[in-house]
Amino acid sequence: MPKVSREHQDARRRQILDAAVDCFAREGFHRATMQDIVRRAGLSPGAIYGYFASKEEIVEAIADERHARERALLARIDAEADGSSGDVARALARLADDFVGALRDPGERAHRRVGVQLWAEALRNPRILRIVRRGVDEPRRRIAALVRRAQRRGELSGAIDPDAQARMVIAAFLGFVLQQAWDPGADVAAYLQALRHVGGALGGAGSERDRRVRKARARVADRDHRRRKERRS
Amino acid sequence: MPKVSREHQDARRRQILDAAVDCFAREGFHRATMQDIVRRAGLSPGAIYGYFASKEEIVEAIADERHARERALLARIDAEADGSSGDVARALARLADDFVGALRDPGERAHRRVGVQLWAEALRNPRILRIVRRGVDEPRRRIAALVRRAQRRGELSGAIDPDAQARMVIAAFLGFVLQQAWDPGADVAAYLQALRHVGGALGGAGSERDRRVRKARARVADRDHRRRKERRS
Amino acid sequence: MPKVSREHQDARRRQILDAAVDCFAREGFHRATMQDIVRRAGLSPGAIYGYFASKEEIVEAIADERHARERALLARIDAEADGSSGDVARALARLADDFVGALRDPGERAHRRVGVQLWAEALRNPRILRIVRRGVDEPRRRIAALVRRAQRRGELSGAIDPDAQARMVIAAFLGFVLQQAWDPGADVAAYLQALRHVGGALGGAGSERDRRVRKARARVADRDHRRRKERRS
Amino acid sequence: MPKVSREHQDARRRQILDAAVDCFAREGFHRATMQDIVRRAGLSPGAIYGYFASKEEIVEAIADERHARERALLARIDAEADGSSGDVARALARLADDFVGALRDPGERAHRRVGVQLWAEALRNPRILRIVRRGVDEPRRRIAALVRRAQRRGELSGAIDPDAQARMVIAAFLGFVLQQAWDPGADVAAYLQALRHVGGALGGAGSERDRRVRKARARVADRDHRRRKERRS
DNA sequence: GATGAATGAGGATTCATTCAT
DNA sequence: AATGAATGAATCCTCATTCAT
Numbered sequence: 001m002p003k004v005s006r007e008h009q010d011a012r013r014r015q016i017l018d019a020a021v022d023c024f025a026r027e028g029f030h031r032a033t034m035q036d037i038v039r040r041a042g043l044s045p046g047a048i049y050g051y052f053a054s055k056e057e058i059v060e061a062i063a064d065e066r067h068a069r070e071r072a073l074l075a076r077i078d079a080e081a082d083g084s085s086g087d088v089a090r091a092l093a094r095l096a097d098d099f100v101g102a103l104r105d106p107g108e109r110a111h112r113r114v115g116v117q118l119w120a121e122a123l124r125n126p127r128i129l130r131i132v133r134r135g136v137d138e139p140r141r142r143i144a145a146l147v148r149r150a151q152r153r154g155e156l157s158g159a160i161d162p163d164a165q166a167r168m169v170i171a172a173f174l175g176f177v178l179q180q181a182w183d184p185g186a187d188v189a190a191y192l193q194a195l196r197h198v199g200g201a202l203g204g205a206g207s208e209r210d211r212r213v214r215k216a217r218a219r220v221a222d223r224d225h226r227r228r229k230e231r232r233s
Numbered sequence: 234m235p236k237v238s239r240e241h242q243d244a245r246r247r248q249i250l251d252a253a254v255d256c257f258a259r260e261g262f263h264r265a266t267m268q269d270i271v272r273r274a275g276l277s278p279g280a281i282y283g284y285f286a287s288k289e290e291i292v293e294a295i296a297d298e299r300h301a302r303e304r305a306l307l308a309r310i311d312a313e314a315d316g317s318s319g320d321v322a323r324a325l326a327r328l329a330d331d332f333v334g335a336l337r338d339p340g341e342r343a344h345r346r347v348g349v350q351l352w353a354e355a356l357r358n359p360r361i362l363r364i365v366r367r368g369v370d371e372p373r374r375r376i377a378a379l380v381r382r383a384q385r386r387g388e389l390s391g392a393i394d395p396d397a398q399a400r401m402v403i404a405a406f407l408g409f410v411l412q413q414a415w416d417p418g419a420d421v422a423a424y425l426q427a428l429r430h431v432g433g434a435l436g437g438a439g440s441e442r443d444r445r446v447r448k449a450r451a452r453v454a455d456r457d458h459r460r461r462k463e464r465r466s
Numbered sequence: 467m468p469k470v471s472r473e474h475q476d477a478r479r480r481q482i483l484d485a486a487v488d489c490f491a492r493e494g495f496h497r498a499t500m501q502d503i504v505r506r507a508g509l510s511p512g513a514i515y516g517y518f519a520s521k522e523e524i525v526e527a528i529a530d531e532r533h534a535r536e537r538a539l540l541a542r543i544d545a546e547a548d549g550s551s552g553d554v555a556r557a558l559a560r561l562a563d564d565f566v567g568a569l570r571d572p573g574e575r576a577h578r579r580v581g582v583q584l585w586a587e588a589l590r591n592p593r594i595l596r597i598v599r600r601g602v603d604e605p606r607r608r609i610a611a612l613v614r615r616a617q618r619r620g621e622l623s624g625a626i627d628p629d630a631q632a633r634m635v636i637a638a639f640l641g642f643v644l645q646q647a648w649d650p651g652a653d654v655a656a657y658l659q660a661l662r663h664v665g666g667a668l669g670g671a672g673s674e675r676d677r678r679v680r681k682a683r684a685r686v687a688d689r690d691h692r693r694r695k696e697r698r699s
Numbered sequence: 700m701p702k703v704s705r706e707h708q709d710a711r712r713r714q715i716l717d718a719a720v721d722c723f724a725r726e727g728f729h730r731a732t733m734q735d736i737v738r739r740a741g742l743s744p745g746a747i748y749g750y751f752a753s754k755e756e757i758v759e760a761i762a763d764e765r766h767a768r769e770r771a772l773l774a775r776i777d778a779e780a781d782g783s784s785g786d787v788a789r790a791l792a793r794l795a796d797d798f799v800g801a802l803r804d805p806g807e808r809a810h811r812r813v814g815v816q817l818w819a820e821a822l823r824n825p826r827i828l829r830i831v832r833r834g835v836d837e838p839r840r841r842i843a844a845l846v847r848r849a850q851r852r853g854e855l856s857g858a859i860d861p862d863a864q865a866r867m868v869i870a871a872f873l874g875f876v877l878q879q880a881w882d883p884g885a886d887v888a889a890y891l892q893a894l895r896h897v898g899g900a901l902g903g904a905g906s907e908r909d910r911r912v913r914k915a916r917a918r919v920a921d922r923d924h925r926r927r928k929e930r931r932s
Numbered sequence: 933g934a935t936g937a938a939t940g941a942g943g944a945t946t947c948a949t950t951c952a953t
Numbered sequence: 954a955a956t957g958a959a960t961g962a963a964t965c966c967t968c969a970t971t972c973a974t
Contacts, residue, residue, distance in 0.1 A: 167408075193397065277940055478958095629889065638874060641869060649832065659860065
């Protein structure tokens with residue numbers, strides 16, 4: 001039986017991970033020493049090794065946390081877009097709101113800086129790569145699905161590869177996170193607006209009548225698609 | 234008086250930098266040891282330190298090279314877009330061709346992987362940050378200038394912040410480089426096409442007649458802008 | 467909160483410094499490697515760096531110790547010579563006994579050899595120079611003060627610069643330490659006797675009656691000096 | 700047959716040794732690199748190794764030069780003191796003039812600083828020790844001989860060990876060289892005067908009549924000594 | 933003889949991790 | 954569970970020396 005309560009354990013883990021994020025954001029994974037983390041966490045080396053088997057495991061735990069957060073955001077999108085009346089442009093706008101909006105939070109800056117380092121770390125650490133890819137591939141698949149549906153409905157031109165389109169959306173986020181990490185003065189609000197504008201242009205924002213027509217067509221298309229799918233299975 | 238020719242010196246530098254890029258791409262800046270680079274370059278530690286004062290300086294030299302390459306690409310865009318008959322959508326498409334097209338070259342893969350690491354390194358190394366930002370801010374300013382001109386001409390909606398628009402373009406590149414680094418199977422051709430499509434949608438590709446009309450308007454707008462500018466000075 | 471007792475820490479420091487003195491005496495500061503010290507101390511590199519930040523700091527610590535020892539010897543002289551009935555020749559003889567006498571201790575040989583190296587090191591290391599000078603300037607000032615008082619009392623000729631005289635005394639020690647370091651067979655007892663003889667000749671050894679006469683004069687001179695000093699303040 | 704003239708060779712040697720003395724004075728033997736010497740000499744590494752087989756050999760050559768200089772000074776003393784009418788006090792004063800007087804020459808400062816380092820180096824380099832000892836033991840023997848003769852003549856008390864007495868004289872020089880190296884402001888003139896005063900006190904400066912009496916006695920003593928010696932052989 | 937690029941063993945220091953208390 | 958002193962392999966870099974030109 002554990003000597004300390006579960007709450008205590010969780011608090012310790014938090015304490016360590018927070019300290020680590022701080023140190024990693026400041027110095028990078030490789031420059032930050034365990035001693036730094038130990039100091040910042042106000043613990044001892046031994047205590048930390050009681051919770052994490054290695055420095056690497058701390059990095060992985062942080063990567064996991066980041067990924068969990070993104071998955072949570074995505075879940076909301078899916079819920080919204082799953083309805084047959086979903087509007088791709090609107091869904092993407094919502095995604096933009098959530099993701100890019102989070103960039104406004106200065107308390108999150110350290111985490112974002114660590115995130116960027118994880119992207120680089122993924123290139124040489126397969127475990128990190130898996131975590132990072134999970135955080136990118138899943139969103140991409142979901143966005144691609146949205147796009148495909150929008151194409152079926154005629155809301156988006158069928159000429160574009162849905163996966164490539166999804167990659168563009170992902171890139172718009174990744175690329176801005178980078179730019180903001182390098183230049184904290186980057187204007188989040190303006191970027192958000194630009195994203196929406198583009199989303200609108202693609203999603204075919206036009207007159208209100210246009211949108212209604214497209215939506216009607218979309219419902220029919222969706223129905224047909226479902227039927228074909230059911231017949232196949 | 235140098236004992237060896239300038240060519241020999243340059244070749245040695247190349248040899249070292251190539252070895253370093255290889256090692257860095259494989260292991261990252263921090264895991265790759267000087268000994269690794271020494272081995273791969275087929276030289277001795279002392280020989281390397283005759284050309285670079287430190288491991289860090291090698292990293293910087295690599296960052297500089299990357300930046301130089303980007304500047305060269307940009308120069309072509311500018312040259313093209315400077316003409317009054319320049320077409321933003323076309324200029325961006327050209328940019329996309331050059332940049333993303335380069336991603337197809339597998340020989341460049343190692344360099345791109347190192348590039349991603351430089352992005353992370355920039356977060357804690359001010360010298361690298363400067364180099365990276367030079368490579369990003371300058372393109373951004375040029376693209377923003379293109380956008381501004383397109384807006385004056387009516388080719389692009391004036392509602393979007395040109396700088397944010399430029400950040401999106403940059404992000405589309407940065408973000409795809411990341412995705413391709415994580416997943417070498419990412420489809421470059423499809424992404425390129427998607428980029429062009431979006432560029433077209435924004436730049437207002439339409440019927441050939443539409444384009445001709447817009448161009449005529451653009452010429453007038455450009456002329457007016459120049460006149461106002463001259464009067465101010 | 468330290469894990470080990472203060473005593474343990476001090477013992478470790480001692481262990482390291484002793485090992486270092488051994489190595490330095492044998493090989494010199496520059497030839498002796500940290501690995502040598504590590505081996506001789508029976509510790510690990512990390513353990514040593516827990517107590518001293520650098521090899522240089524070990525050298526400084528050793529220099530400090532040497533200086534502390536000298537200061538302690540000097541303190542005794544001062545205490546003795548402060549009495550108004552003090553006899554310069556006797557005080558110097560005492561100094562000679564203590565300092566040169568210490569040279570007889572073969573256990574101290576290693577320390578003396580290191581001391582000589584510190585003298586050289588002082589020429590290029592300002593921190594060592596400060597320590598060495600503290601160990602030399604202070605004694606010099608004190609001896610000069612003794613000489614001055616002796617001159618006032620008529621025990622020493624007023625023709626000699628007290629500071630130069632003090633430098634000669636210092637030189638007599640420094641110079642013999644060198645000679646003994648080069649030639650451990652140098653006869654300490656004989657040197658000690660020679661020192662005393664010279665001290666006597668200068669201090670005006672003569673018949674017992676002479677000494678008594680001089681002492682009486684000295685008491686008067688000291689009294690006058692104190693009075694003049696009091697009047698000034 | 701040599702490709703260059705002997706003069707050229709000597710000039711090169713000088714050039715190298717001068718550069719080395721400069722560097723050693725500044726940085727010490729161990730910190731000064733061959734590259735430093737190469738730079739300062741305006742030569743190439745290869746060129747230097749054409750004249751000296753190793754860094755160590757350069758150090759030894761410098762030590763040899765120092766020693767040669769001292770031997771030359773001593774030779775003059777000997778010449779002077781060899782006459783039966785020699786006066787010890789006078790000889791020592793002359794010695795003091797020469798040696799200490801040389802300390803006034805600021806151009807020699809670098810050499811003196813290197814000399815001090817040689818003293819330390821002698822402790823771990825047997826070849827340097829031999830050179831240093833040759834430079835110290837020989838003077839000591841000669842001074843001891845002077846003292847012995849003075850004792851025979853009654854000019855000096857027979858109670859002091861001549862060798863110890865000589866060591867004191869040597870120490871007075873070594874010790875002042877050290878002090879001046881640490882503190883270039885040390886007053887050479889005052890020290891010289893103090894030396895003479897002490898020499899006088901020991902050598903028994905007194906009335907002119909005293910000196911004449913002592914000299915007469917000295918002549919007799921010398922003659923007796925020679926006769927005893929001849930009888931023995 | 934001279935050059936200087938190259939060599940490579942060696943040195944100081946760091947830091948993730950362990951384990952006795 | 955927690956502590957923190959200790960470990961020691963690994964790292965970056967230096968520099969005396971060599972040798973092809």
